[in-house]
Amino acid sequence: MREDHSVNRRRFLQLLGMSGLAGATGVSVATPSREPGPKTDELLVGVSATASSPRASVESHLPSQANVVHENDTLGYVAVELPDQANDQAYESLKQAVENRGAVKYVEPNTTHRAFYTPNDPQYGDQYADQMVNAPTAWEDTLGDSGVTIAVVDQGIKYDHPDLSGNMASDPGQDFVDGDGDPYPDNLSEEIHGTHVAGIAAAGVDNGTGVSGIGNSTIISGRALSEDGTGSTSDIADAVEWAADQGADVINLSLGGGGYNQTMKNAVSYATDNGALIVAAAGNSGSQGVSYPAAYSECVAISALDSDGSLASYSQYGTDIELAAPGTDVLSAWTDDGYNRISGTSMATPVVAGIAGLTLAKWDLTNSELRSHLKNTAVDVDLSSDKQGSGRADAGNAVTTEPGDGGGGGGGDDSITDSVTSSLSGYWDSECHSWNWEFSDPTQIVVELDGPSSADFDLFVNEGTGSCPSRSNYTHNAWSTNSQESITIENPDTSAALYMLVDSYSGSGEYTLTVTESA
Numbered sequence: 001m002r003e004d005h006s007v008n009r010r011r012f013l014q015l016l017g018m019s020g021l022a023g024a025t026g027v028s029v030a031t032p033s034r035e036p037g038p039k040t041d042e043l044l045v046g047v048s049a050t051a052s053s054p055r056a057s058v059e060s061h062l063p064s065q066a067n068v069v070h071e072n073d074t075l076g077y078v079a080v081e082l083p084d085q086a087n088d089q090a091y092e093s094l095k096q097a098v099e100n101r102g103a104v105k106y107v108e109p110n111t112t113h114r115a116f117y118t119p120n121d122p123q124y125g126d127q128y129a130d131q132m133v134n135a136p137t138a139w140e141d142t143l144g145d146s147g148v149t150i151a152v153v154d155q156g157i158k159y160d161h162p163d164l165s166g167n168m169a170s171d172p173g174q175d176f177v178d179g180d181g182d183p184y185p186d187n188l189s190e191e192i193h194g195t196h197v198a199g200i201a202a203a204g205v206d207n208g209t210g211v212s213g214i215g216n217s218t219i220i221s222g223r224a225l226s227e228d229g230t231g232s233t234s235d236i237a238d239a240v241e242w243a244a245d246q247g248a249d250v251i252n253l254s255l256g257g258g259g260y261n262q263t264m265k266n267a268v269s270y271a272t273d274n275g276a277l278i279v280a281a282a283g284n285s286g287s288q289g290v291s292y293p294a295a296y297s298e299c300v301a302i303s304a305l306d307s308d309g310s311l312a313s314y315s316q317y318g319t320d321i322e323l324a325a326p327g328t329d330v331l332s333a334w335t336d337d338g339y340n341r342i343s344g345t346s347m348a349t350p351v352v353a354g355i356a357g358l359t360l361a362k363w364d365l366t367n368s369e370l371r372s373h374l375k376n377t378a379v380d381v382d383l384s385s386d387k388q389g390s391g392r393a394d395a396g397n398a399v400t401t402e403p404g405d406g407g408g409g410g411g412g413d414d415s416i417t418d419s420v421t422s423s424l425s426g427y428w429d430s431e432c433h434s435w436n437w438e439f440s441d442p443t444q445i446v447v448e449l450d451g452p453s454s455a456d457f458d459l460f461v462n463e464g465t466g467s468c469p470s471r472s473n474y475t476h477n478a479w480s481t482n483s484q485e486s487i488t489i490e491n492p493d494t495s496a497a498l499y500m501l502v503d504s505y506s507g508s509g510e511y512t513l514t515v516t517e518s519a
Contacts, residue, residue, distance in 0.1 A: 039079065039232040042069070042110035044095055044263045046077045048456040049482035050506045051103035054087065055077045061098045070103045070234055074241055075266050076481025079234050081108055105456075105481060105505065106237055111258025113195040113236055115346055124243035126309050127211055129200070129326040129351055132319035135214055137396030138358050143205045144216030150201050150250045150353050151243035151276075153236060154299040156185040156223040156513040163203040163210040164195070164219065173221030174242055176235040183223035188335040191227040196342060197254050199333030201350035201357065211339055214354025214395060215361065220246055225255060233258060237267035240278075243272035249360055249367075251351040253280040253299065254346035256291035266480040268298040273486055277367040279352045281345035282318035288386075290320040296489045297476065300371060303387060304328065304348040311387045315345055322371075322389040322490060323378055325351035352393045359398040367511035368446055368488070372415075372518055373403045375443070414439070422502075424457065430503035432468040437494045439519035445492050446516045447500055451483025455507025461500050464493030469501045483511065 006265035045055040050447045055071045058078050062068070070079035082094060130136070149169070157454030159165060159172040173183040187329040200222070203213035225231040236255065243251050251271055258264075268278055283291030294301035304315040304327025311317065312328050327348030334340040356370060365373060377398045378391030404414070416438050422431055435445075451457035458479035460469040469475070479484035492498070502513060 135397030138399035151248035183221035187389030201354035215358035217357030466496035
């Protein structure tokens, strides 16, 4: 056992010493030869950053007729295509062929995601969403700032729409479905979702044209869903990575499905680590439980409200919900250069993305600070926390309330941070740390691992158990293909100290573990 380490401040990180536990070039567009849309005949294979390349680590283990068809060095994965008409046995054979081979960390299906919207009969009319979230009060202070960027990862955006063109970036984005540099919709009569979402967040405000978005942020488009509203995990993950690399302040994900998968988890972790706030739709099944990617701790999960402030019948709900916003019959831009109303958590999500952009036009905040500020200034609409989270997002409160002063829905932004630096000797090594709570009722805790670039360290957390986690027994984990990991826990369980395990998957070196507790 290693000797216990300590840090200067009482009740902060303690190193418990549990040694001996076993343990960037990126991709801009999809591979041009691949068919667009869902990839039901592919598996995604994640490879440790300590390997020479993801492709080289996987190809030598593939059975005949299986081929690497796509590679993402930054997120550390490849897509492997199986033969036509592959069955479950073929999938299992491939999984066994590459799983636990050297640097391979995981194997999973290239699942399909869908746009979250519930269309109704087209109609034109007046807006109500901007008024419900108090945007006119915010506009007295700011109409938005073109220096703030919102990335819409969705279907393509009709970027020459008269109410969007003024707020689109000069280079509007990338198409990850067709593998080119033009995210314009392939079929204007069918591919309406991305344009509608973009208009909710950032149709021109006070431009004398059509409707008002929430604010005048700059929009970039990562086209990852095809005209039928579906897209693969790999295309969406690549688009999220691309958006982060473009410096997006906010990433809007009005999509979901496919359940938990490590490739998408790694993508949203990458974007969060690079400073983006990710807002995501809770889902439209009307059931309890939030869909992925909204359910990842890195994402702000959004539920949808009707115009009377009640939870929409289609909106999913659950403990992962952080904010609510209007989502029913929301009027926004349409691909015929006009406007139309549709409903869904897809519509509520860009309302929050727009508010986040408007807030950044006034306040200089990190993505973690912005997340807390939006929640602290939300308005209680008399719904349970699993339906509204901290409340309905409020643009007026977010813009006019100085961060740290609280607002309509909560207290201040008090936080405390501490860190510890240590090292691991190799793949057999790990260390456990504990954190004793500083606040009686913290709203958030963020655990960040900064490890060596030449190694692959993973992070595991136990919340409310009073014991150290392991690689197989934990309440939260972050195990991307490198040593940069982050875990965010909203409204954490403080019944026991927080325990954190830093584990070497491969390699050795020094790391820093940082904990930020907020109330």
